Amino acid sequence: MGEGGTSGFCRRSGSKCGRWNPTAEQLKLLSQLFASGLRTPSTGQIRKISALLSFYGHVESKNVFYWFQNHKARERRKLTPPSSSPMFYSDTDNRVAPEPERVMETLQLFPVGESSEAEELRMHAHCRDDTAEPVEPPPLDLRLSFL
Amino acid sequence: MGEGGTSGFCRRSGSKCGRWNPTAEQLKLLSQLFASGLRTPSTGQIRKISALLSFYGHVESKNVFYWFQNHKARERRKLTPPSSSPMFYSDTDNRVAPEPERVMETLQLFPVGESSEAEELRMHAHCRDDTAEPVEPPPLDLRLSFL
DNA sequence: GAGGTATGAATGAACG
């Protein structure tokens, strides 16, 4: 039954994972740290964090470092003002909660007696009644110059 | 259960949406833009493009962004098949963890035997199937001060 | 109805 070692990485079938895949616990911890105000942990911080995460599964400092980098960039990109940069988008989701960059001194990760508040629901279900799709009549003008 | 909704994604079958599905017109436009040489449209470009596509159906900038990303990557991937050599990454990069094996310094925070495993499953999340974590020592006491 | 293919969506890793 023990197919493949119990490496902390692979989690799927036959997939040669070369990529770290954080578990829910690890993700939670990271999110908490991020929410605490931690944005760019130093090498020392990273080491400690990875040590903690390591308990839940194999993880390297590299992963932690990348995670923070990506998370920060992602958050920023999602709420970035219109600029002349090849950034992301901003159309329907731009509700940024004014999060004061206040580093909490003490953060607690409650393992019990806590209602799950983390809701990751971002899938908008807008089923359009496609009874008949009449060919829309917009004259298409394809020009890059226009953009 | 009449849908009645006149706004949404699905354009073909009565499939409940969840995913954006570009129409022929939208696809055509995108393809033309891509053929024009546009590979990574900026935020402005994306916005305009989505505005155009929006005429044919609901579409968000996010979709446009993803489309270009995927299309480029896919084209490239399809054009790079003669690589019979399993190119493996040289693990000699590691620019973020130039750190020797130095872990478990003075970490002491896995105590307590409070057994309370309350983990909820997300219905629409990736299969982060952390199959059977042998041991879960989760009373987590996190403190930034500790870091 | 099950399986395969195509494609959108998400995220980790890395470049500049």
Place this chain on the structure above:
DNA sequence: CGTTCATTCATACCTC
């Protein structure tokens, strides 16, 4: 630090 590449998952869609 912001952007881009690469890998993977999830789902739509088509075929059998």
